[in-house]
Amino acid sequence: MLMSPLVFRSGRDRFYVTVWxxxxxxxxxxxxxxxxxxxxxxxxxxxxxxxxxxxxxxxxWLVADLKYVLTEEHLLIKGGFIKSRIHYNDITRITRNPGIWAGYRMLFSRDAIEVHYKTGLWGSVIISPEEKEAFIEELKRRNDRIHIEPLEKKL
Structure with a gap:
């Protein structure tokens, strides 16, 4: 069954807009x-x-065009001229609320997730889809072996 690509826009918050x-x-x-x-x-x-x-x-252009596309075979992370393709089978886990200051980041909001994968230089990418939980559910539907780390409660 062919799945049509799903596009998730990056969330934006006042902090990132101000910094940008x-x-x-x-x-x-x-x-x-x-x-x-x-x-x-x-x-x-x-x-x-x-x-x-x-x-x-x-x-x-990098931030105005920032989106995450779930195609049939891979997650496409696109911002301007920067594109990353991650095959669903390479994704190992998703971390909610990661540290956003280090690593490979394609985000425009502090409300982010980290997608860990087997390939690539950094081994993970931090992204900020607007509909974070729907995005995680859709990734899990496309690869049920992805481990979703539970949301940590802040003290």
């Missing part, structure tokens, strides 16, 4: 700041402006 916007502003300021201390040369201004638009556009 702050990063974009910092990049723009760092590109234009040196021009404040030299005589204005319009060609330099145009070149820096084009570089800023390209870098900002690339970074916005």
């Amino acid at each position: 916007v702050g990063t974009l502003v910092l990049i723009t300021l760092s590109l234009f700041a040196p021009l404040l201390f030299t005589p204005i040369v319009y060609l330099q201004l145009v070149i820096v402006g084009v570089i800023d638009v390209l870098v900002t556009g690339l970074l916005i």
Whole structure:
């Protein structure tokens, strides 16, 4: 039976949006700041402006297009030009509420899960699907050998 691809969008929270916007502003300021201390040369201004638009556009594309697609054979994690394919049979376990500051991350929310798998450089990826529990259930349906770690209660 062919399963149609399911697309899960990345969740977004205020913290990540603030950090991302702050990063974009910092990049723009760092590109234009040196021009404040030299005589204005319009060609330099145009070149820096084009570089800023390209870098900002690339970074916005990474998060605006962030999604997790469950195809028939694998999980596709896509953000801009970055794509990762993980076969369902390679997924070993899912951890809820992982540490989000280290490792391979394709997320835009602190409400995340970590997908552990046999292949790949890091062996896991941290993602933040909006519908986290539905996403986990669908992964489990496609590979019933995936171990789902229980939700830890915070003190």
